Amino acid sequence: MKQVKKRRWVTVVVVLLALFVLAIFFSGLISLASGAGRGAGNVAIVPIKGVILTSGGGFMQGAAVSGEIVQQIEDADANPDIRAILLEIDSPGGAPVASNEIATAIGRTNKTTVAWIRESGTSGAYWIASATDYIVADPLSITGSIGVIGSYLDFSGLLTDFNVSYERLVGGQYKDVGVPYRKLSAEEKRYLQKKIDLMHGVFKDAVAKNRHLSRSEIDVLATGEFFLGMEAKNVRLVDELGGKREALGYVERTLNMTAVPVVYERESSLIESILSSVESKFGAPKVQVSGMKATLQ
Amino acid sequence: MSLNLPQERVFAASPPLWKRFVAFLADLFILDAVIGSPFQRVVPAMTGGFGDTMEFLNARPDIAVSLSLVMLAYGLLAVLYFSILEYRLGATPGKMLFGISVRGEEQRFSPYILRNLPMLLIFPFFILLFIDVVYILVRKDSRRLSELISRTSTVQYYAL
Numbered sequence: 001m002k003q004v005k006k007r008r009w010v011t012v013v014v015v016l017l018a019l020f021v022l023a024i025f026f027s028g029l030i031s032l033a034s035g036a037g038r039g040a041g042n043v044a045i046v047p048i049k050g051v052i053l054t055s056g057g058g059f060m061q062g063a064a065v066s067g068e069i070v071q072q073i074e075d076a077d078a079n080p081d082i083r084a085i086l087l088e089i090d091s092p093g094g095a096p097v098a099s100n101e102i103a104t105a106i107g108r109t110n111k112t113t114v115a116w117i118r119e120s121g122t123s124g125a126y127w128i129a130s131a132t133d134y135i136v137a138d139p140l141s142i143t144g145s146i147g148v149i150g151s152y153l154d155f156s157g158l159l160t161d162f163n164v165s166y167e168r169l170v171g172g173q174y175k176d177v178g179v180p181y182r183k184l185s186a187e188e189k190r191y192l193q194k195k196i197d198l199m200h201g202v203f204k205d206a207v208a209k210n211r212h213l214s215r216s217e218i219d220v221l222a223t224g225e226f227f228l229g230m231e232a233k234n235v236r237l238v239d240e241l242g243g244k245r246e247a248l249g250y251v252e253r254t255l256n257m258t259a260v261p262v263v264y265e266r267e268s269s270l271i272e273s274i275l276s277s278v279e280s281k282f283g284a285p286k287v288q289v290s291g292m293k294a295t296l297q
Numbered sequence: 298m299s300l301n302l303p304q305e306r307v308f309a310a311s312p313p314l315w316k317r318f319v320a321f322l323a324d325l326f327i328l329d330a331v332i333g334s335p336f337q338r339v340v341p342a343m344t345g346g347f348g349d350t351m352e353f354l355n356a357r358p359d360i361a362v363s364l365s366l367v368m369l370a371y372g373l374l375a376v377l378y379f380s381i382l383e384y385r386l387g388a389t390p391g392k393m394l395f396g397i398s399v400r401g402e403e404q405r406f407s408p409y410i411l412r413n414l415p416m417l418l419i420f421p422f423f424i425l426l427f428i429d430v431v432y433i434l435v436r437k438d439s440r441r442l443s444e445l446i447s448r449t450s451t452v453q454y455y456a457l
Contacts, residue, residue, distance in 0.1 A: 008386050008393070011382075011385055011386055012382065012386070012390055015378070015381050015382055015385075016327070016331050016378075019331055019332050019374050019377060019378055020331050020332060020335070022332075022374060022377075023331070023332035023333075023334075023335040023336065023370075023371075023374055024335045026335075026336075026370040026374070027335040027336045027367075027370070028335075030363060030366050030367055030370060
């Protein structure tokens with residue numbers, strides 16, 4: 001009798017599991033087919049979350065891929081129903097080219113653009129924010145950090161301890177500059193520093209132009225220092241303290257309309273749609289740094 | 298040496314309506330937990346939140362097609378839930394909890410699909426749901442129309 005009862009409940013559990021899997025499959029399929037997530041509205045919200053990169057992404061990495069974001073901005077710009085673009089930024093920054101691509105795309109739009117900085121909008125993410133018409137940040141948002149970093153780990157000492165040597169075979173004296181297996185010479189360090197300074201200069205110029213700051217003003221601010229939102233407002237790096245409501249409020253005042261937001265997101269593949277039906281919110285993005293790679297962080 | 302005791306005599310009769318109703322609610326709760334949760338992400342994403350659904354649907358009639366697909370998928374899975382479990386085990390978990398079961402005149406799967414078609418939440422099947430309720434209330438044996446058509450019945454076994 002007990003065996004019969006046990007078998008019955010096992011059958012129930014098996015059937016429920018099978019139905020659950022089918023439900024996930026159907027919901028993923030419907031989500032994909034309907035393009036769920038992009039309904040009607042007049043304010044396109046383009047999320048920029050995670051490290052900003054030119055490639056990567058995929059459903060597990062949590063990176064903000066510049067090509068996809070530029071596409072979303074262009075799609076919003078081309079949509080006659082969309083009157084404004086709101087960039088929802090929660091990013092520590094990322095690669096300089098990727099950040100510049102997005103900032104350039106923002107500059108090319110003819111629509112009102114607003115940046116809404118949430119937890120973090122530093123470095124490359126701030127470069128992007130500065131390209132918009134108006135920046136709203138929470139008083140406790142971390143923003144600014146107008147600088148370039150190219151630091152890396154030097155493993156040469158560790159290799160020596162393990163009697164491993166680096167055989168240098170290069171054509172061109174700077175070909176292997178920045179490899180972590182040998183120390184940098186003073187000349188090489190100057191060479192790399194010059195590149196970093198160049199990138200820093202481009203970054204500073206862009207922010208100065210976008211935020212209408214003088215050279216001397218930007219030089220004081222662009223030390224790589226990060227600012228809380230309330231501090232950033234005092235030095236004119238952000239325009240208003242607040243959140244989504246304030247960002248949409250600016251749009252409404254400027255365009256004299258009621259803002260109806262619609263999220264512009266990357267279209268998921270079938271697998272991503274299915275998995276997103278069960279997965280919980282992603283954690284922090286993983287970033288791999290190999291060798292020397294300059295990033296705006 | 299077998300004692301040859303008289304076997305327990307049982308007879309089947311229609312269970313009280315409250316039992317059927319509460320068993321149905323229990324099954325709906327299980328259904329919502331198991332197959333409702335994956336769809337919860339899809340629907341708000343389409344409509345921006347349940348609160349503004351009607352306003353949104355008027356503005357975007359094309360989304361109504363997608364919502365219909367969600368309802369169809371949900372209904373199909375609900376039909377499978379009831380049909381498979383009633384065919385294989387004679388009862389769903391909700392019915393098992395209250396000691397009621399389903400009995401069919403034929404040992405085939407199709408009558409069990411037929412009796413659960415009202416669970417399809419699309420026209421015209423959901424109309425059957427309302428007709429079923431009326432039939433339960435007016436008939437002496439409390440059988441639904443879909444039970445009459447499929448030649449199945451919901452019973453409770455009583456021991457004499």
